[in-house]
Amino acid sequence: MRYVLQLLIIICFSFLGEVLHAVLPLPFPAGIYGIVLLYAALSTGMLKVRHIKEASTTLIAAMPVMFVPPAVGLMETWSSIRDVWPQYMFITIISTLAVMAAAGWMTQGAIMWKGHGKARKEEQDEK
Amino acid sequence: MKNELHTFLTESVYMGVMLTLGTYSIGLWLKSKTGWALMNPLLVAVVLTICFLCVTGMSYTSYVRGADVISYMLTPATICLAVPLYEQIEQLKRNFRAVVIGIAAGVLASMASILALIVLLNMDHVSYVTLLPKSITTAIGMCVSEELGGSVPVTIMVIVITGITGNIFAERFLHMIKVREPIAKGIAIGSASHVIGTAKAMEMGGTEGAMSSLSIVTSGVLTVIAASVFASLA
Numbered sequence A: 001m002r003y004v005l006q007l008l009i010i011i012c013f014s015f016l017g018e019v020l021h022a023v024l025p026l027p028f029p030a031g032i033y034g035i036v037l038l039y040a041a042l043s044t045g046m047l048k049v050r051h052i053k054e055a056s057t058t059l060i061a062a063m064p065v066m067f068v069p070p071a072v073g074l075m076e077t078w079s080s081i082r083d084v085w086p087q088y089m090f091i092t093i094i095s096t097l098a099v100m101a102a103a104g105w106m107t108q109g110a111i112m113w114k115g116h117g118k119a120r121k122e123e124q125d126e127k
Numbered sequence B: 001m002k003n004e005l006h007t008f009l010t011e012s013v014y015m016g017v018m019l020t021l022g023t024y025s026i027g028l029w030l031k032s033k034t035g036w037a038l039m040n041p042l043l044v045a046v047v048l049t050i051c052f053l054c055v056t057g058m059s060y061t062s063y064v065r066g067a068d069v070i071s072y073m074l075t076p077a078t079i080c081l082a083v084p085l086y087e088q089i090e091q092l093k094r095n096f097r098a099v100v101i102g103i104a105a106g107v108l109a110s111m112a113s114i115l116a117l118i119v120l121l122n123m124d125h126v127s128y129v130t131l132l133p134k135s136i137t138t139a140i141g142m143c144v145s146e147e148l149g150g151s152v153p154v155t156i157m158v159i160v161i162t163g164i165t166g167n168i169f170a171e172r173f174l175h176m177i178k179v180r181e182p183i184a185k186g187i188a189i190g191s192a193s194h195v196i197g198t199a200k201a202m203e204m205g206g207t208e209g210a211m212s213s214l215s216i217v218t219s220g221v222l223t224v225i226a227a228s229v230f231a232s233l234a
Helices: A002-023 A030-043 A053-066 A068-072 A074-126 B002-011 B013-034 B041-056 B060-071 B074-079 B082-094 B096-120 B125-131 B138-148 B152-176 B182-204 B206-233
Strands: none
Touching: A002 A030, A002 A053, A002 B074, A030 B074, A030 B082, A030 B138, A030 B206, A053 A068, A053 B013, A053 B041, A053 B060, A053 B074, A053 B082, A053 B138, A068 A074, A068 B013, A068 B041, A068 B060, A068 B152, A074 B041, A074 B096, A074 B125, A074 B152, A074 B182, B002 B013, B013 B041, B013 B060, B041 B060, B041 B152, B074 B138, B082 B096, B082 B206, B096 B125, B096 B182, B096 B206, B125 B138, B125 B152, B125 B206, B138 B152, B138 B206, B152 B182, B182 B206
């Protein structure tokens, strides 16, 4: 029973997401509007995590298997990308490492900078 | 008689569902047996399903007519990502500036590096928008690809390969480029290689794992905004 109600809530947000997608002229997918709406409902306290906990955990856990059917569509488009596949792989690997380096360096830099700032402030306080 | 049987089997709605769940189970089993990142259950399931369809001559159309039942819940499942995001936001608040700067830098680096390489290799707009969402979680990534006019199946495969690349190389690469801070490691792995990389981050430590999972949805949502701007650049 609990699952039915939880699923109903989640489906309602999916529907609202779809409505926003149809109404707003922004290039954002329906799922994104749904995430934003559900997040807003949770953070304003209108909805509690326990109201959707079990159903949402199950759906997230089951998500990878839902990607199989659309991904198998690769066999239909394969002929059009067969020749550029090595380029795709090259871009994928290089850009993955670029993201890792940029995010890692910037986060580490910001943490060290903050630590440095704090240390300097303490130094001044001591004086 | 043989022909009728063949038609019945390839036209049955349950065939597509069985095939999807069956090949995915084989993938899960291979993953737990070998522990290799390359044995990703989604990747294994896709390869096996395509092999099966090619061998039996079953068409993609009749496969997907049954299998679509499984994908029907994809949007509701995607929306549920708001729950972990909400639960993790406390951790984001604690290191707010560093985390936001890190994730934003990751998203920009992703867009900029793909744009640069696409221009360099002289590739078309469809390839560009297909690759743009490659570092984010599949659910959001395939929506972005579809919205911008990319090829959804290719995007899914590229996302999985990105995750596997991150999972395999993260530890050595981060050591090589001297990223030592656990928070920074987690953010780097999560923004570059989403859920599949996060599995690695969790092995590396609690902080790494938590920061990596936090980056998944955050960088996904940021990418939606960034990609809609970047899509018009090539």
